[in-house]
Amino acid sequence: MSVKSEKSMASILDRACDCALLHQGGEADVYELACDEGFYALKWYHSGCRFEESVVDRLKHLNIPGLYRVRESGVRDNTPYLVYDFIEGVSSADVPAMPVAVALKLLRGIVQTLDALNKEDIHHGDINPSNVLLCKSGNSLQTLVIDCGIVGPGALAYAAPERFQGKPASTQSDLYSLGMLLFRWIAGVDLLESDDYNNLAAQALAIEGLDISSRLYDLDSCKPQELSALEPLWKALLRESPENRAEDFDELDELLEIALESIGVGEVTAQTALQKYAGEVLPEKMGRKFPTEQKSAFPYSQNDNENKKNTLKIAVLAILGLILITTVFFVLVGTKSPDIDETGNLLLQKSRSLESVESGIENRGNSAPDTLPPAVLKDLPTPVSE
Incomplete structure (x- = not known):
């Protein structure tokens, strides 16, 4: 998904870069929001006031001459709100x-x-x-x-x-x-x-x-x-x-x-x-820029999407780094493990050979054995004929 598409999917409340209070009414306060793509009006309802959701949802899909265009509605900070095109x-x-x-x-x-x-x-x-x-x-x-x-x-x-x-x-x-x-x-x-x-x-x-x-x-x-x-x-x-x-x-x-x-x-x-x-x-001049003298604080808490994205990227990179380090460690340790295992097996085999020799001797008593096991004979010195 492109950056432009991601921005268009974000709430207008979070895309707004400036805010100005236009009107304070008994039902709601009305603000002007400035976004990169244009201006919107925000109706921020007072406690206990709200709009008919079924009507507003249908208005979003209508384009009737002489009627405002509702762009967004919902609840932010436990407060109902409406966003519609700003009208000159x-x-x-x-x-x-x-x-x-x-x-x-x-x-x-x-x-x-x-x-x-x-x-x-x-x-x-x-x-x-x-x-x-x-x-x-x-x-x-x-x-x-x-x-x-x-x-x-x-x-x-x-x-x-x-x-x-x-x-x-x-x-x-x-x-x-x-x-x-x-x-x-x-x-x-x-x-x-x-x-x-x-x-x-x-x-x-x-x-x-x-x-x-x-x-x-x-x-x-x-x-x-x-x-x-x-x-x-x-x-x-x-x-x-x-x-x-x-x-x-x-x-x-x-x-x-x-x-x-x-x-x-x-x-x-x-x-x-x-x-x-x-x-x-x-x-005389209806067109105007955002009223800089009337800027006010946003009445809602903005979701900083860019910071969230950066935090997510850092977390993902940290996890990938940890996985990479762990993988390298096991690879390095893994290349040495056959030598250790082989040495352990040889020691175990030698130990068992010696045990079998001692066991054979004990079974025959103190008398010298008639024959010795091949493993022992192999280590005995070979007599040299004169």
Whole structure:
């Protein structure tokens, strides 16, 4: 396996060389990670918070226009985390109030993305301004949706009434959240505001009692013609019962198109409005290098793969060296062992010969033997004749 292949198989967390904290939220902190091949966003969850694994695992295999790309997920240091492509853009939670035409046009982009996601039987579950980024598209704007698969109701000011009751995300709950998002974009403030969970739940249940048009009028956010064009949208989205909301995203898209026509905005006019707003909210230079001034410590412990590899190499070399030394030792000792064994055998044979001679003599008593064993006769001196 090549070095490049080994690197691509390593976790993005371990390939990262720099880290910068971008946002601290109630559910998780978001960091930017710099790797050799590019930049990623890391969502590092707080204790007790997590994501829906089945949803995230499916997102890794999807490439839907307007939806972020999840690259990695898991648990590190007993903490759930998500890694997705870093996106050059601004959070829609940080932009000023939008002209109605801009808000309607951008919302149509989100509707198309959620409709494609819905066809994969996945519901977002946490549509709110922080989870919608505004990105540059030529001289214009486009939306990009992030953070699917939340466990829980999500941002409470945007959660449908049934989500407070513990029901799972659905097409209808996402439609409700889109209504809340549209109001925020146009008004610049949330429709429902409270720091108390039960209070927000009660406000959501009483949503149909709010006169949204009057609220927008008081905020001087819309012209009378725009207020009239928006009224059907509030009735299709901000309803207590899911059954009373729009049937699906296709129906909402039609309503958005009708609203744009009602205020006299065609495709050309809408694009012009988008370009003007893009110039107001997007930095002049979107492309940038890693923010060196904002570098921070990694929130997790990195696995130093290179050190592990070096340690493994040293261990393997040490074992091979020990085996080599042992082999050489036995080879050297082995070349001498035949001499030692041969000497031992000769000594044993001589000892047995002498024992047999002595035994023979004892058996015959003290008298001289008639004959001596050949082994003894062989060592006797041969008489020399005169």
